[in-house]
Amino acid sequence: MSRQTATIDAHSAARVIARVRDWAPLVHCLTNTVAQAFTANVLVALGAVPSMTVHADEVGALVETADSLLINLGTLDPERRAGTEAAVRAAQATGKPWVLDPVKVDRVATRRAFALALLKRDPAIVRGNSAEMAALFPQIAGAQGTVVAVTGARDSLSDGRRTILVDNGDPLLARMIATGCALSALIATCRAVEPDSLLAAVAATATWGIAAERAAIGSPGPGTFAVRLIDEIGEIDTATIERHARIRNG
Numbered sequence: 001m002s003r004q005t006a007t008i009d010a011h012s013a014a015r016v017i018a019r020v021r022d023w024a025p026l027v028h029c030l031t032n033t034v035a036q037a038f039t040a041n042v043l044v045a046l047g048a049v050p051s052m053t054v055h056a057d058e059v060g061a062l063v064e065t066a067d068s069l070l071i072n073l074g075t076l077d078p079e080r081r082a083g084t085e086a087a088v089r090a091a092q093a094t095g096k097p098w099v100l101d102p103v104k105v106d107r108v109a110t111r112r113a114f115a116l117a118l119l120k121r122d123p124a125i126v127r128g129n130s131a132e133m134a135a136l137f138p139q140i141a142g143a144q145g146t147v148v149a150v151t152g153a154r155d156s157l158s159d160g161r162r163t164i165l166v167d168n169g170d171p172l173l174a175r176m177i178a179t180g181c182a183l184s185a186l187i188a189t190c191r192a193v194e195p196d197s198l199l200a201a202v203a204a205t206a207t208w209g210i211a212a213e214r215a216a217i218g219s220p221g222p223g224t225f226a227v228r229l230i231d232e233i234g235e236i237d238t239a240t241i242e243r244h245a246r247i248r249n250g
């Protein structure tokens with residue numbers, strides 16, 4: 001069970017991002033082939049140190065020396081399945097927090113079964129869009145200590161006791177690929193420096209949404225937006241987060 005702070009607001013979210021910049025956490029991302037490079041660039045821009053290896057022979061050592069782990073089920077090939085087993089085993093053995101992104105489990109029955117089995121291994125946070133999270137609902141509802149983050153035009157996050165709504169973002173986020181994958185990696189990054197899983201997830205979600213709002217200004221389309229989004233993540237500071245985060249109790 002994660003430690004819980006009293007307040008989740010723009011100020012506490014901004015403090016989490018400040019800590020990421022100060023600590024430069026090591027975040028291992030076992031993610032899909034589509035999202036890998038974009039995800040790594042977003043994490044570096046914020047100040048984290050990503051590693052992206054998927055092979056089962058190496059991933060355990062990387063997780064053991066990392067501060068947190070992301071498991072993303074997009075492009076779930078045999079190598080990634082084996083890598084996931086090794087990575088989650090290493091995270092559990094060394095007490096490292098890990099985050100699950102159940103990409104497209106609503107579309108592939110075998111992937112859904114794999115995700116349901118992973119949910120029994122105590123992820124700190126699971127984040128997905130509404131269709132993905134609905135496909136996992138029976139198990140998520142009973143998962144003790146796992147924060148559930150459902151994203152879309154509005155984002156809803158809960159630890160079963162507290163529910164938080166985040167209203168930042170821009171529709172351009174839905175017009176390019178891997179914005180959800182990168183957000184899940186940012187959540188893993190924030191969880192590396194913040195033991196309250198709900199606060200970590202809220203801080204990452206609000207920061208991503210604010211960066212998107214700023215990147216969208218003057219962007220002619222999703223291509224320019226994608227590049228500007230990385231720039232905005234690189235520049236975002238605590239004052240900006242405190243001023244622009246729209247975080248409220250649900």
Ligand SMILES: Nc1ncnc2c1ncn2[C@@H]1O[C@H](COP(=O)(O)OP(=O)(O)O)[C@@H](O)[C@H]1O
Binds near residue numbers: 129169174180183
């Ligand atoms: N219509 C929208 N308006 C604003 N933000 C959005 C919209 N749709 C998605 N987002 C944002 O895009 C990011 C990815 O969310 P989502 O599309 O739910 O995930 P995925 O890419 O995994 O399907 C989140 O930060 C979410 O808040």
Ligand SMILES: Cc1ncsc1CCOP(=O)(O)O
Binds near residue numbers: 075177178
């Ligand atoms: C298109 C696609 N296919 C397998 S993984 C992937 C990327 C999904 O990215 P996101 O869920 O962030 O849109």
Ligand SMILES: [Mg+2]
Binds near residue numbers: 101180
């Ligand atoms: Mg996704």
